[in-house]
Amino acid sequence: MDQHTPSPPPPGGSTVFGRGSYAEALRIAAILRKETVGGALLVAAAVVALIWANSPLADSYFALRDFRIGYEPWHLNLSLGAWAADGLLAIFFFLVGLELKREFVAGDLRQISKSVVPIAAAVGGVAVPAVIYALVNLSSPELLRGWAIPTATDIAFAVAVLAIIGSHLPSALRIFLLTLAVVDDLIAISIIAIFYSSDIQPGPLLLALIPLGLYTFLAQKYRRFFGTRLAAAWLILLPLGIATWTLVHASGIHATVAGVLLGFAVPVIRSQASGGPDAGPGLAETFEHRFRPISAGIAVPIFAFFSAGVALGGWEGLVSALTDPVALGVILALVLGKPAGILGTSWVLTKATRARLDDSFKWIDIFGVSVLAGIGFTVSLLVAELSFGHGSIEDDHAKVGILTASLIAALLASAVLSTRNRQYRLAEAEEKIDSDHNGVPDVYERDHRS
Structure with missing residues (x-):
């Protein structure tokens, strides 16, 4: 059997971590490039x-x-570091909300058979490190x-590592990696909302439902009210989003929870009589196109700049930090716990389902x-600040x-994945073969027929 001929699945078995549809593969590739x-x-x-x-x-x-700036009566007299964590990261989590909804409404993960294993793997990759x-x-x-x-998994840092080592991951692995990161982020924001919220004020929380409800209604009906005038939609939706964020804060x-809620409120597919995932792109695609460069190029780097600056205190200070139980727990959890949780859960489920x-x-x-x-x-940097207080x-x-574990994980992953680059290039070449010249590579047509 040659390298381009798939082996038949075992009786009663199925394929997990597949390539998905060609449209999904193209979309994921575009996201990862950004x-x-x-x-x-x-x-x-x-x-x-x-x-x-x-x-x-x-x-x-x-x-x-x-340095502090902002309007105190609205509880917005914050340091620049806090503005980066509470404000700029809300843009990042807004995109997380968009991506999650896109995956489960119109993406390949709307099919339970395709989503159960990668979602379970992500859950295992959260639970084992925590333990x-x-x-x-x-x-x-x-x-x-x-x-x-x-x-949590940082998808931007991870794909930067892949770019450095020149890894040509097959589309199935790219989709798996993005799924892990997105589900991780959903779990992380749920943890933040449940476990890291304090002194809840019901008044502002209830008031936040008003702009959030208006935002949701107008976003769902934006073509009726705004047509193709996206600028007009921005003039109304953006202030409503800011008002929701302010009240949630x-x-x-x-406040990053507000970002996810606003992302969930945006329609993924265009409302048409036919409905379904083939009805066409919705407002989410437009917002994702506009906001991702702001998130990846401005919001997240600025947050990293204000959050990663730690005074080590020289060599002795570094040794003292690395031998502290907090740092040891984080390093062991990320370097050992993440792969154990993800790989172990994936292996168990694939064996259980044949x-x-x-x-x-x-x-x-x-x-x-x-x-x-x-x-x-x-x-992880955000949760560290929420756990122990900024600057403690x-x-x-x-x-x-976190910094040490991320560096170790990057080096170890590079060592493993770079040895497989030859096989990845072969898979990449196969995914480009389009013998009937219809614009869809043969492997995706073959997977669809299967």
Whole structure:
């Protein structure tokens, strides 16, 4: 049997982590190309912050980070670091909401048979790291609040690593990686909303339902009210979104939750009599196109700049931070717990359902992607601040652990995936073959027929 001929599935079995539709593969590839640039900016911003925070000019960095601005009666007199975490990251989570809705309404994950394994793998990749962190810090109850720090995957950082090592991941693995990151983010924002909200004020929370409801109604009916005049829609929807964010922030719930809710409210498919995922693109596609460059190129790098600047205190300070239970728990959870949770859950489910992997990759590739998912940067930094308080010694040690674990995960994943580049190039070449010249590669037509 040649390398381009798929082996038949076992009796009663099915394929997991497949390529999906060709349209979905193209969409995912476009997203990851944008995230690659964002990942490079993210890493650069974090490096600049670390150098500045440990230079003779460190005081100026912390003075800039802690500079306060905003209207106090609206509870918006915040430091620049807080504005980055609460405000700019809301844009990032708005895109998370859009992407989640897109996947489950019109994407391949709307099919339970295709979504159950990657979603379960993402859940395993959240649960196992949390357990490992808790076990490491079991003797210090005050440190257990950081259990959620190592639960998220930073897709921008991960695809930047892939770009550096020149990995030609098959489309099935790219879709798997993005699914992991998106579901991770959903779980992370749920954890933030449930476990990291304090002093809830019901008044502002109830008031937030008014602009959110108006925003949802107008977004769903935007063609009726605005037609093709997108600028007019922005003039109304954007102030409603800002009002929702402001009231959610004032309620005591972390304001990034507002970003996800606003993303969920945007229609994914165009409302037509035919309905269904083939009705055409909705407002979500337009918003994703407009907001992703802002998120990847501005919002997330600025957050990384204000969040990653940790004063290490020289070599002794670095050693002290790395031997702290908080940092150790984060490192072990991300480097060991992430791949154990993702790979272990995937293996158990495929064996239980007698499923097989897509022919374009093997279990070693799932392992490599699982290790890559141990890069928990943006959301992990946010949860660290929520867990221990911005600028506390525990927060600093947690961030040292996050940075260290992300570096280790990146190096290990690079070592694993780079050895498979030859096989990835063969799979990539196969995915480009279109013998009937109809614009859809043969492998996608073959998968559709199967």
